[in-house]
Amino acid sequence: MIGAIAGDIISSVFEHYPIKSTHFPLFTRHSTFTDDTVLTIAVGHSILKKENYAGSLKTFGRKYPYAGYGTAFFMWLQSPESTPYNSWGNGSAMRVSPVGFAFDTVAEVLQEAQKCAEVTHNHPEGIKGAQATALAIFLARTGRSKENIKQEIASRFGYDLNRTIATIRPNYSFDISCQGTVPEAILAFLEPQ
Numbered sequence: 001m002i003g004a005i006a007g008d009i010i011s012s013v014f015e016h017y018p019i020k021s022t023h024f025p026l027f028t029r030h031s032t033f034t035d036d037t038v039l040t041i042a043v044g045h046s047i048l049k050k051e052n053y054a055g056s057l058k059t060f061g062r063k064y065p066y067a068g069y070g071t072a073f074f075m076w077l078q079s080p081e082s083t084p085y086n087s088w089g090n091g092s093a094m095r096v097s098p099v100g101f102a103f104d105t106v107a108e109v110l111q112e113a114q115k116c117a118e119v120t121h122n123h124p125e126g127i128k129g130a131q132a133t134a135l136a137i138f139l140a141r142t143g144r145s146k147e148n149i150k151q152e153i154a155s156r157f158g159y160d161l162n163r164t165i166a167t168i169r170p171n172y173s174f175d176i177s178c179q180g181t182v183p184e185a186i187l188a189f190l191e192p193q
Helices: 002-011 035-049 053-063 071-078 097-102 106-118 124-141 146-157 165-171 178-190
Strands: none
Touching (some): 002 035, 124 178
């Protein structure tokens, strides 16, 4: 979770202004946590306290109403109902990291990632993005090689992980979809530095 939170804070100043270089300050005076940190902590809380995901997301989200939620999530957050809204956005993947750390089998990780995602992101792409992210974290945590992680994620989820950051970077732009961000994020981890 610390890595997810640090990544959120570091990238907060670049979200709508992407950079195409690996040379940038990690923290600036404008760096701040966003909705992704709030919801990651909510997911961790749900797991530790054995509470339902929707309840924790609403509790934490309402404590930080100006953290930068998307419009549909913000409407869900304020609603007395907890009906999912069929999102395919990457929010489900952004908050799921605690699942990859808290569960001990592939089956448990996939099941919990789906449960965590589908309270809001019940579109197949929203669930798939959360599952792929949680599984990649689980596989890394349990000592799998980068090649094994690449093969498992690509075969299970159909993501094209045979590209390179150098080929993606020139044309990549701001994207909120799971299908447009999760494979790229996994590639950024997998590529040798």
